[in-house]
Every structure is written in C-alpha cells, then in structure tokens.
Amino acid sequence: MIATVITVAMTLFAIAALLNLYRLTVGPDIVDRILALDTLMVNSIALIVLADIRMGLGVLFELALLIALMGFVSTVAMSKYLLRGDVIE
Amino acid sequence: MTTIDMPWYLELVVATFLLFGALVALIGSWGLAKLPDFYTRLHGPTKASTLGVGCTLIGSLLYYSYQQGGVSFQEALVTIFLFVTAPVSAHMLGKAALRRRLPGVARTRNMPDMSER
C-alpha cells in the first residue's frame, strides 16, 4: 500500500511543482517569481523525502535540510536586495 | 522499492499523512497559480505548502522510526525549520512587494498608501 501511496503523493507534488513553474514563467513581477521559487524549493524537499522512502535509502535528509536552508537564505537575500538595493546593509 | 512489512494500522497512518500532506501542498501551489494578486498569492505557499510538506515529513519520520527500530528525528528538524522560516520569508516578500508598489486587486480594502514605505 505504501508504494502506491508514495507514487500518488509524488505525482501530486510534481503537479504542484509544475504550477509553481507556471507562476515562475508568468510572473508578472519579480516578487512573484521569488515566491514561486521559494515554493518550488519547499515542494522539492517533499519530493526528495518521498523519493528517499521509495528507494529505501534513508540518507537524503541532509539534502532536504540543505535545500531548506538554501531556499530560505536565498529568498531572504533576494527580498533584501529588492528592499534596499543591497544585500548587506 | 524495498518494502518492509509494517502493521496495517501504522501503514494506514503513514499513508494518511503522506496523502494529506501532498493534497494540502497541491492546494497551496494551486493558490499560488490562480489567485488574482501578489498579496493573496502570498497566503497559499506560506500556510498550505508548509503544512503539506510538514505532514509529508512526519509521515516519513514515522516510517523510518519503524524501519530502524528507534525514533528518527531528523525530519522533525526540517519540519521545525520550515515552520520557523516560512513567516519570515513571507514577511520579507510582502515588504518587498509594498516597496515595489505592487497593486492589489481593485476590491482590496484599505490598500495602504505606499509613498513612504
């Protein structure tokens, strides 16, 4: 049962990622694109964790943690840049 | 896939978490794609996607806890991290949007005057 459920869940997350890609290409503003990228990062974390269960590896959490960190830091850095025109004040 | 034998009730719980999480995250992304202006779009990812991925991670936590015969907490760490950071990035993005004077949909109530922000 778990195998089927994981396939279904991965499909749903893949559709979610496609919707994010749609927003990423359509825009209209750069802030929308940053938000889309941020959401894409969050969804990819779930995809990675699901793929990990599916393949029975049990080692991909560090990767998930790294992506979560990178996603957050890059989102904040880009918003900061838009706010001030500078990353570090 | 290397399937392990789990008791049916645990399997059911894990499956529920994974499916619920995926559905909620999908709704969040759907909101991001279809809502009319940036400020409303901000709501989908900050809440739905965070909870959706959180549920998926908890499902994975239960699965690995059973498989490895102990409790595995690393997914909980990712979940906590996501819940702490989501409001911060939403706040920063919202501020940036105000700064760029993005218009809201016409019927938005009390659209702030953005001249000095």
Add this chain to the structure above:
Amino acid sequence: MTPSPFRSRQFWLPHPLFSLFLALLWLLMVNDFSVAHALLGLALGVAIPFVTHAFWAEEAKIKRPLPLLRYLLVLLVDILRSNLVVAIRILRPARHLQPGFFLYPLTLDDDFAITILASTISLTPGTVSIHYDAKANTLLVHALHLEDEAEAIATIRERYEQPLEEIFR
C-alpha cells in the same frame, strides 16, 4: 563594589534556555542520543551564545515556560484549522474573496515577542503580517478574506497577544 564579571552567570551563561535548546537541536541533527553527543551538544550550547551574544540586540526573557507550551499547542491546532480555511478559500472561485489590509496596534514592546506574534499571525487563518512600523508600534496585516476589521483585531489580541504578554512579562 560591583562583582567581577568573570564570576557571574550572566557572563558565562547568558541564555540558559537557549543553550538547552541548542543542545537539543544538536542531538536531533546527529540523530544519536548517546552521552558523548549530549555532552558535545551542551558544550556547543554554552559556546555558541558565549561567542555570539555580543551581536544580540537585547535578551528576551521567557518568564514562564509553561504558558509557552500551551501557546505552542494552541498554535498547532490553529495552523491546522487555518490550513483548512485557506484551502477552502483557494478552491472556491476567486470572486468570493474580499482581501484587505488592516493595521494591528501592538501592545507588546519586546522585539522578540513581537517577532513571535508576527510569525504567529503569518501562520494562522488567512492573515500574513507584512510590515512592522517601529515608530507607531503597529503591524500591517494582509488578510485573504477580511469581513470585519475590528473582529480580526480582537481575535488576534485575545488569542495570541495576551498569552504572549503573560509569557514575557
């Protein structure tokens, strides 16, 4: 005569709760609950605030940990509820939405407490905190569906701000 700074707990252990939290975080990250890792975690928990506390603006004092626990529980329930509400709003046609901004006048004055309140607002039903005005001490909040401004403000005050005041006072 003031006591030597090298003898005070303030100097060596400025944030005891934070140190404990760091130690716990370390244990979660290595996922190995042995004595050795617990000691290493505690050492890190003491060392990191010691090195970094010069950068900290000011220390927030958590006066009562027990209401904090209750607050977190309420928050967890509200996050679940909020997601259902937002999910339904997203799935219904967009013309039913009545988005709006409102200014939330803060009564808290501690930076850390305000940060927690702003995060809480962003995680709970249909609201995202967008801008903090330090001079007027107000939060600009965007609501996905704003029916009654006064009611929204009252809910936030009663449900989140007052418990937070209790925790940090």
